[in-house]
Amino acid sequence: MADKQISERLEKRKLETYARTLLEAAKTENRVYENLAPLKAEAEASPEVLSVLSQMAAHGDLDKLSEVLDLYSEMADGDQQTVGVTVTTAVPLDNELRALVTQKCELDLGCNVFLIERVDPSIIGGLILSVNGRRRDASVRHQLEQARKVMTHAVKNSEV
Numbered sequence: 001m002a003d004k005q006i007s008e009r010l011e012k013r014k015l016e017t018y019a020r021t022l023l024e025a026a027k028t029e030n031r032v033y034e035n036l037a038p039l040k041a042e043a044e045a046s047p048e049v050l051s052v053l054s055q056m057a058a059h060g061d062l063d064k065l066s067e068v069l070d071l072y073s074e075m076a077d078g079d080q081q082t083v084g085v086t087v088t089t090a091v092p093l094d095n096e097l098r099a100l101v102t103q104k105c106e107l108d109l110g111c112n113v114f115l116i117e118r119v120d121p122s123i124i125g126g127l128i129l130s131v132n133g134r135r136r137d138a139s140v141r142h143q144l145e146q147a148r149k150v151m152t153h154a155v156k157n158s159e160v
Contacts, residue, residue: 048116082112088120088128088139105129 022039026032045053056062075082085105087093093101098115105113109131120128124140 082114083109083131084114084116085109086116086118086128086130088118088123088130090119090121090123090125090139092119093117101127101129105131 022035023032026035053062056065056068087101102113102115122141124144126139126143128139129136
């Protein structure tokens, strides 16, 4: 119980440090209340938005955010025949596999595809595709889980 309380206090202190840092920086620029709207937007942002912002920050490109927003709006309005497909693999895709996955998805979906690549070593191998709220899991981890369920079900049935 004491460890949990210490952990909670440390977490609260960390959050207070973030908030205080933002507040003090905003005070020096005389933007205390102007920063509330962007902070609220950031807090409500989707994981993909936060991921892109993180990458932009890491590459020193946050000053280009308004340009990215303009391009995003332009693409969303003008290119509705392109679908984003999230592909998760255990290791980064090479160019050959990237082209193969793109081609297969375009054939299956009947439209242009933009791959959003994610790496998750825990899937062991294979890939997971997500598009338009649908998910196709062809990962080794998923296959192992399915095999475990079949074996567990078979063992339980034989015990009865």
